[in-house]
Amino acid sequence: MASVNPYDVISAIFHFLPEKEFENNREKLHSAFYRIREKHRALLNDLSFRKSLLFPRSHLLDDILASLQPEFLGKMNPDLERYSIKPDRLEKLWNEDLKSALGDKEPEIREIAGELCAILKG
Numbered sequence: 001m002a003s004v005n006p007y008d009v010i011s012a013i014f015h016f017l018p019e020k021e022f023e024n025n026r027e028k029l030h031s032a033f034y035r036i037r038e039k040h041r042a043l044l045n046d047l048s049f050r051k052s053l054l055f056p057r058s059h060l061l062d063d064i065l066a067s068l069q070p071e072f073l074g075k076m077n078p079d080l081e082r083y084s085i086k087p088d089r090l091e092k093l094w095n096e097d098l099k100s101a102l103g104d105k106e107p108e109i110r111e112i113a114g115e116l117c118a119i120l121k122g
Helices: 006-016 026-039 059-068 087-121
Strands: 021-023 073-076 082-085
Touching (some): 006 087
Antiparallel strands (some): 073 082
């Protein structure tokens, strides 16, 4: 299988995330992606994690989250405690750029989005 761009994959996951807001909790986000990566290595293999810290951390995931701001992913409220997904912009990105590269992987991306949502809500 050809390698997929991790930026595109994470963008697509957020596009299909059922909840459009979630807590800006680095430990929870990194831990969630670490858990999900074990099941979905084909799409998330490029996310490497350092496990010798208090929680698994991915420098690449931090970079991707930063690059998605502010165009696709905003931080809400004065304390920046929540992320807000910008669905219209992610829909446009999906239709114009990502669907051609990841469309055949859409069912798995939707599954990952559901798993991520469940972990973040828990």
